[in-house]
Amino acid sequence: EAQVTQNPRYLITVTGKKLTVTCSQNMNHEYMSWYRQDPGLGLRQIYYSMNVEVTDKGDVPEGYKVSRKEKRNFPLILESPSPNQTSLYFCASSLSIQGGTEAFFGQGTRLTVV
Amino acid sequence: DAKTTQPNSMESNEEEPVHLPCNHSTISGTDYIHWYRQLPSQGPEYVIHGLTSNVNNRMASLAIAEDRKSSTLILHRATLRDAAVYYCIPLYNFNKFYFGSGTKLNVKP
Numbered sequence: 001e002a003q004v005t006q007n008p009r010y011l012i013t014v015t016g017k018k019l020t021v022t023c024s025q026n027m028n029h030e031y032m033s034w035y036r037q038d039p040g041l042g043l044r045q046i047y048y049s050m051n052v053e054v055t056d057k058g059d060v061p062e063g064y065k066v067s068r069k070e071k072r073n074f075p076l077i078l079e080s081p082s083p084n085q086t087s088l089y090f091c092a093s094s095l096s097i098q099g100g101t102e103a104f105f106g107q108g109t110r111l112t113v114v
Numbered sequence: 115d116a117k118t119t120q121p122n123s124m125e126s127n128e129e130e131p132v133h134l135p136c137n138h139s140t141i142s143g144t145d146y147i148h149w150y151r152q153l154p155s156q157g158p159e160y161v162i163h164g165l166t167s168n169v170n171n172r173m174a175s176l177a178i179a180e181d182r183k184s185s186t187l188i189l190h191r192a193t194l195r196d197a198a199v200y201y202c203i204p205l206y207n208f209n210k211f212y213f214g215s216g217t218k219l220n221v222k223p
Contacts, residue, residue, distance in 0.1 A: 043213040092157075
């Protein structure tokens, strides 16, 4: 089954403690991206990757890092989480960056930073 | 980026058709029209997309106005599982993938 898998689904952590949210897709997609969803603000893109070793900032990249060492995986790293990074995070993938294809989303990771 | 206008909410009866409208009068000629939906506590789910012609798939139909300034998502027989927020998104590439506030669809049994 085609899917995007995120882990963990829920995470509570303390300020400053480094964490990684994993994302994996099984569709050999080139394009992957991370979003955060906050009430009243919709989905905002954090980082994206057009292929292995090719990553770039989205609209709200501050405080986040990503890597794309393998095509299937695109982890999101918070080196020093802060309470304003408390949010619902989604990973997504698509065959390419072009709008003629569909995007697949993970189930989400609800992060709370205290 | 094209702006969209959708009703905040709509209601439907189970097993009846639902027509969800979207206005995107500033759409670019190269933008596809995508529809996604999001169920509570879940990730967005692809529904359908099109460029100029009407499109059908197993989930829904997409009717695109001839001038492309509006579109309508058609759910042929709404089920309780279709209760979600539906987003209409003009899209050229996924670096400009903006979800607005969408239409919250309530399906009554």
